Amino acid sequence: MNAFDQKKSAILREISSNSSQSPDASPKGTIDELCLPIIEVINSHPDMVTTSSCSGRVSVFLEGIKTNFQIGAKGNQGRWLFVTHHPEDLPMWYKKIEFEYRESQPSEMNETQRYILFKFEPLILHVKCRDSESANLLYSTAMACGFRESGIGSNNIVGIRTAIKLDVPFGCLEGETLVSFVSEAYLEILTKLSLDRFTENFKKMDKLKEALVMMGSTKKNQAQIETKEERRLRKMNEGLARREAIKEEKERKRQSQNNE
């Protein structure tokens, strides 16, 4: 068994034994169930295995104590006030936290201010691939599905990323009080915007899953036993990736030296 296959079986064993009784080392301890279908598709591919995943989430985080200026400081009493991967848990989240609303009052701001950050973060996947050919194939497929911030990292690990985000510092800690700079009505608007983003996120995840089902293998890794139908789907998919690469190159040329 070569190094990739060894690593893959180790990871698959870990995944299959993972549960809330037997957590992994992540803060949450278990795999997001909404990720399981796409993880399954990826891991059924002979040249790929997922190494980390998040299906998308909303979080409200209170930054930790800062000794000097740090954005989003974790640790040192930084803590989640709310976090969910499920849109149905989102409505009225702000009613569960005791905020003092001070919308129109300018706030004293200094370097060590501990802000409260509202974030929507979309699906993110890291996938280890057998070789650079399969990493490139996965990368092109993800780009073609609109995961435009994807990239290949070291060891043929592909990061699949998109830009559907919200990143809103909306309050701070004053003494023991959680102060909101914005009204409850605005937090409701953020909630609605997050629900829209969840919808968009899951739509994109589904599109990617479909494309991955159709993706096939690289020429190099392909078994000789590809059926006619498999070949048709693979060709279709390769064509899509190629067209997308050309479109992207054109876009790059258009933007030339300036990223908008």
Added chain:
Amino acid sequence: MNAFDQKKSAILREISSNSSQSPDASPKGTIDELCLPIIEVINSHPDMVTTSSCSGRVSVFLEGIKTNFQIGAKGNQGRWLFVTHHPEDLPMWYKKIEFEYRESQPSEMNETQRYILFKFEPLILHVKCRDSESANLLYSTAMACGFRESGIGSNNIVGIRTAIKLDVPFGCLEGETLVSFVSEAYLEILTKLSLDRFTENFKKMDKLKEALVMMGSTKKNQAQIETKEERRLRKMNEGLARREAIKEEKERKRQSQNNE
């Protein structure tokens, strides 16, 4: 001259002739002057050439007319209300736009609502490299400098990205009126937070520039005439990238199947 060198000279010619009188195809038309020092360092490397760049910016964008749900819809009367790459142009930006402030009033929200988006976007660079070795070297150097969302795309183009962002939909268009869901005091807070992010962004850009100066070439592309001092700097830099890669691998293991 091989393909890479041809492409590189064409790009360098384009850059050197670029000015507001002779704009490139980007919306702004010229290269951000704050990017010029780092672009110069990159382009002085025999195996690399920048294909797009943005030094970081604040933008306030009114989404275009939507026929159905689209986040951040460009085109169709979408327009910039404000944009700057320069922190010194930021203070009081909101005084130049006529907003109607309706902080505490819940807003009617529907699929075709045209939102006003406040964004801070950090430095982003795309760099075409001669081969996968030089792409990997650049990628590791960027990761080691904290550009954790970097990745290698197709054709050995490295995207250098970081996550210092703000992404705040804070108003909408009602008839001809630009409505703000938040108070002027909160827009002032966003301004202050953006200034902090500009500072952090430029600090990171400088760190990357320093690391790029010291980076040297890949073994494969190295000329035989490396001096002792050059070799020392290269080794130091390679060590840094290696340590960072190990740290990253550990972090990945720790996070296991869940990206927090």
